[in-house]
Amino acid sequence: xxxxxxxxxxxxxxxxxxxxxxxxxxxxxxxxxxxxxxxxxxxxxxxxxxxxxxxxxxxxxxxxxxxxxxxxxxxxxxxxxxxxxxxxxxxxxxxxxxxxxxxxxxxxxxxxxxxxxxxxxxxxxxxxxxxxxxxxxxxxxxxxxxxxxxxxxxxxxxxxxxxxxxxxxxxxxxxxxxxxxxxxxxxxxxxxxxxxxxxxxxxxxxxxxxxxxxxxxxxxxxxxxxxxxxxxxxxxxxxxxxxxxxxxxxxxxxxxxxxxxxxxxxxxxxxxxxxxxxxxxxxxxxxxxxxxxxxxxxxxxxxxxxxxxxxxxxxxxxxxxxxxxxxxxxxxxxxxxxxxxxxxxxxxxxxxxxxxxxxxxxxxxxxxxxxxxxxxxxxxxxxxxxxxxxxxxxxxxxxxxxxxxxxxxxxxxxxxxxxxxxxxxxxxxxxxxxxxxxxxxxxxxxxxxxxxxxxxxxx
Amino acid sequence: xxxxxxxxxxxxxxxxxxxxxxxxxxxxxxxxxxxxxxxxxxxxxxxxxxxxxxxxxxxxxxxxxxxxxxxxxxxxxxxxxxxxxxxxxxxxxxxxxxxxxxxxxxxxxxxxxxxxxxxxxxxxxxxxxxxxxxxxxxxxxxxxxxxxxxxxxxxxxxxxxxxxxxxxxxxxxxxxxxxxxxxxxxxxxxxxxxxxxxxxxxxxxxxxxxxxxxxxxxxxxxxxxxxxxxxxxxxxxxxxxxxxx
Numbered sequence: 177x178x179x180x181x182x183x184x185x186x187x188x189x190x191x192x193x194x195x196x197x198x199x200x201x202x203x204x205x206x207x208x209x210x211x212x213x214x215x216x217x218x219x220x221x222x223x224x225x226x227x228x229x230x231x232x233x234x235x236x237x238x239x240x241x242x243x244x245x246x247x248x249x250x251x252x253x254x255x256x257x258x259x260x261x262x263x264x265x266x267x268x269x270x271x272x273x274x275x276x277x278x279x280x281x282x283x284x285x286x287x288x289x290x291x292x293x294x295x296x297x298x299x300x301x302x303x304x305x306x307x308x309x310x311x312x313x314x315x316x317x318x319x320x321x322x323x324x325x326x327x328x329x330x331x332x333x334x335x336x337x338x339x340x341x342x343x344x345x346x347x348x349x350x351x352x353x354x355x356x357x358x359x360x361x362x363x364x365x366x367x368x369x370x371x372x373x374x375x376x377x378x379x380x381x382x383x384x385x386x387x388x389x390x391x392x393x394x395x396x397x398x399x400x401x402x403x404x405x406x407x408x409x410x411x412x413x414x415x416x417x418x419x420x421x422x423x424x425x426x427x428x429x430x431x432x433x434x435x436x437x438x439x440x441x442x443x444x445x446x447x448x449x450x451x452x453x454x455x456x457x458x459x460x461x462x463x464x465x466x467x468x469x470x471x472x473x474x475x476x477x478x479x480x481x482x483x484x485x486x487x488x489x490x491x492x493x494x495x496x497x498x499x500x501x502x503x504x505x506x507x508x509x510x511x512x513x514x515x516x517x518x519x520x521x522x523x524x525x526x527x528x529x530x531x532x533x534x535x536x537x538x539x540x541x542x543x544x545x546x547x548x549x550x551x552x553x554x555x556x557x558x559x560x561x562x563x564x565x566x567x568x569x570x571x572x573x574x575x576x577x578x579x580x581x582x583x584x585x586x587x588x589x590x591x592x593x594x595x596x597x598x599x600x601x602x603x604x605x606x607x608x609x610x611x612x613x614x615x616x617x618x619x620x621x622x623x624x625x626x627x628x629x630x631x632x633x634x635x
Numbered sequence: 636x637x638x639x640x641x642x643x644x645x646x647x648x649x650x651x652x653x654x655x656x657x658x659x660x661x662x663x664x665x666x667x668x669x670x671x672x673x674x675x676x677x678x679x680x681x682x683x684x685x686x687x688x689x690x691x692x693x694x695x696x697x698x699x700x701x702x703x704x705x706x707x708x709x710x711x712x713x714x715x716x717x718x719x720x721x722x723x724x725x726x727x728x729x730x731x732x733x734x735x736x737x738x739x740x741x742x743x744x745x746x747x748x749x750x751x752x753x754x755x756x757x758x759x760x761x762x763x764x765x766x767x768x769x770x771x772x773x774x775x776x777x778x779x780x781x782x783x784x785x786x787x788x789x790x791x792x793x794x795x796x797x798x799x800x801x802x803x804x805x806x807x808x809x810x811x812x813x814x815x816x817x818x819x820x821x822x823x824x825x826x827x828x829x830x831x832x833x834x835x836x837x838x839x840x841x842x843x844x845x846x847x848x849x850x851x852x853x854x855x856x857x858x859x860x861x862x863x864x865x866x867x868x869x870x871x872x873x874x875x876x877x878x879x880x
Contacts, residue, residue: 185822192824202832206807213780222783491781493811497828530822532815532829533683535772539781552683559685572686579644579681580692582673609820613827614858617649624642624651628658628670 183526188498202496204332209490211439212540219435229428230544233481236419237471243386243419244462250389251460254451259461264294267463271296271378271411272303274459278409280305280376284367286393286400287311288380289327289484290413290463292506296378307378308370310399312363319346325500327507328437328486333499367399377403381414381460382483383429387422390450391460394433394443401447411459412449416467417480429483432542436485470518475553479514481543488537488547494530503527510537514550517558525563528554586625637667639704641738643714643850644676646871650850653871657710657741660877664749668708671700679717683816687721694722694731702730706748707738710873712770712848715740719774740774741873742848746789751796758878759799763842764790765833765856766809767849776848780809790848793876800875803842810836814855830859838867845869 182190192198216222236243248258261267267290275283283300285291285307297307297318309318313330317323319342324330331339340354349362379400384391391412393400404410420429426446434440452458471477489495489509500508505516505524513527528551537547558564578584610616622630638661642654661668677697678690697718701707709715718738724731745751770776770790777788794800813819813829820826834856837845845860845867847853853869860867 185824188822189824192828195828198828216783219783493813493829494822494825497825497832529685529818530825532768532811532813532818532826534768534811534815536768536779536781536809536811539772539779555683555685556687560688564685568684569686572681572684572689576681576686576689576692579676579678580696582675582696585644585675609823610858612823613862614830614855615861617854617857620649620651622651624647624654625672627651627655628672 182504184498184502184504184530185526187502187504188494188530191499191502192497198497200335201333201499205490205496208329208438209487209540212436212487212490213439215435215439215441219431225428225432226542226544229432229483229542230481232420232425232428233483233543234478236421237417237477237480239421240416240419240471243421244416246386247384247389247419248462250387252389254389256389256451256458256460259459261461261463261465263465264463267294267413267461267465268296268299270461271413272300272305274409274411274457275300275305275376278376278457280409282306282308282374283376283378284308284310284370284374284399284403284407285378286380286395286403287314287330288378288413289324289507290380290415290465291378292324293465294413294463296413308367308374310367310370310397310403311395312360312397312399315363315367316342319343323501323506325508326486326489327484333501367402371399371402371406374403375407376409376411377407378411378413379404381412381418382433383420383426384414384418384460385421385423385426386419388450390423390448391418392426392430393447393449394430394445395447396438396440396444398445401445404447404449405453408455409457409459410449410452411461413461413463416462416464417482433483433485436487436540436542466519470515473518475557476514476518476550478545479511479518479547479550481545482511482515483543485542487540487542491536491540492531493534493536494532498530503530510547510551511545514545514547514554517554521558521561522563525558528552528558636705637669637703638744639701639707640668640670641674641677641701641707641709641714641718642670643709643711645854646710646850649854650871653710653850653873656871656873656877657708660741660873661708663755663877664745664751666749669704674700677714677717678721679714680816682717682721690721691725694724695727697722698724698727698730698734701734701738702727705737706744707734708741708744709738710741710848710871711850712740712767712774712776713851716769716773740770740776740848742770742789742793743774743776745876746792751793754793754796754876756796756876756878757798757800758875760843761801761803761841762794762844762846762875763803763805763837763840764788764794765812765837765845765847765849765852766790767847767852768809768811770848771809777809790872794846794872797875797878803837803840805836805840807833807836812852812856814852816851819855826855827859830855834859834865834867838865842867844875846872846875848872 316331325333516524678693
């Protein structure tokens, strides 16, 4: 990921070559959105919960340094070893060093989008350390040598028949056996052996409590627990924005996280880690990787409130019809499109434009991030920073000239003449992009302006 | 009360009937309407493409044209929202602020300002209502399916006053049609797919007409309907509300 030269529009165009698959992808994710709606509607105070969660996160962002220092102090008292990483590379080096110090070259890892963001797997594999992803969906994409296409449902782009083929090749299941229960049982047997034999487990962090120095990992499969409880070394990687002030705030976040994500009342496992078992090492790596830069951008800082529920992806009509990989970044969808330009504005200049600005994302967001407004604002920044095609800039200037001069507009617009060639929204793209699958509007015999003038002249 | 009629550029050029219906409807309801003839475009196509800094002259022109009125009414949720959210002026910010507060989309003007309770209109057809996102989520013309909140809909409130009109239920009541301004050509594949899916929902539920408070969504869906040689037509909500008995 991140090395592709194709942008979101081109990758979506490829995805849309198979319309049946697009329909299936759309329906699958819409089903998740519908489950979310149902779960939310069971809670009469749902909108208050969102507001509450939003305000807690606002408070966190405004006092982040104090909360982090408090968390570090408490965690250290609890016997956890705390590391600080300025960027992805430092994070990866820290993890590698911990493993080297303990003579470990094989680890299990439960789901952590941060490690995807840091490309930890590639880094460790390059250093001859084997990583087994233990989240079922992540294991599937790992076997397929792909990146997750969704932050909660990593292999949502794969049909069960494709998974059956992967398992047949890698786990030796019978060819053509695609019964989900059978495949899950096969994965369980395969993963149990890894849990038992691996000496180190890496997990993500959903919430870290400043007050107590504990952290909470939410999974539906219990794989984080299996890894962490069996391993001699537990490494937890967390973005610095995952802090919450107090344990009691979990009462808000654990209620909204999974309702927003999958429509479940709560994750199957919400595991609290506070101190290592006797003889166990517990490490936390606190990672910045651009977060403080984002925090310094007034228009975009609230994107750091994200709790990674993916509700914005499931509701996004563009995501559902373009697939997670079309965003060519670890975190896809609307939230990814406002996070990624902070990391690399040139590489991800296309993402804020991969939206109709419909606003559904902001409405489902459990921490009330104004995602669609930030998409609009990123567009302005990207254009000003010059990451836009020069033809488009020239066309925009021509349009400005026409539209700000009523006389020019009238002559140019004489019943659609200028408009047919230069529909304001077709700027820089051949008008054929409209016409390829849509008819043009019929040109009326007169514009409203012309009709109006005639009416008045007749009077 | 004098209302300035703000006619979006593509309505002026391609859908004059929507603007004529808006004008007639307002006049029928006893409103004094002025159409400033030097208007062009709100500047949204540029702003949504990231060129908001190029909309300054459009903004000034808009203030020249519309500052004097008690209200500004437009048959477009999207263009109204753009003015409401983004009209600013280096020289005349108080006027810009005034305009942002007094600009209304047609249906909200009818329900909230004129408080229309009765319409002399008849449209004996099955109609699917497309909730345009900028109108619905931006201007809050109707409750949004994502929120846990009491339902309401200003367009529906008006359409139920039209004799003979039958509203067609939709499977996804407020999914985006995929027009999205420059998105419709820059992201052609997804835009068209979204449009096809939206149109299909209306067709599967038996709509004869698809209506909306935004002609841009309808233009996109019309393009798809006509390409598939469907008999289903798009029609701006003003034309239905103005359809005589």
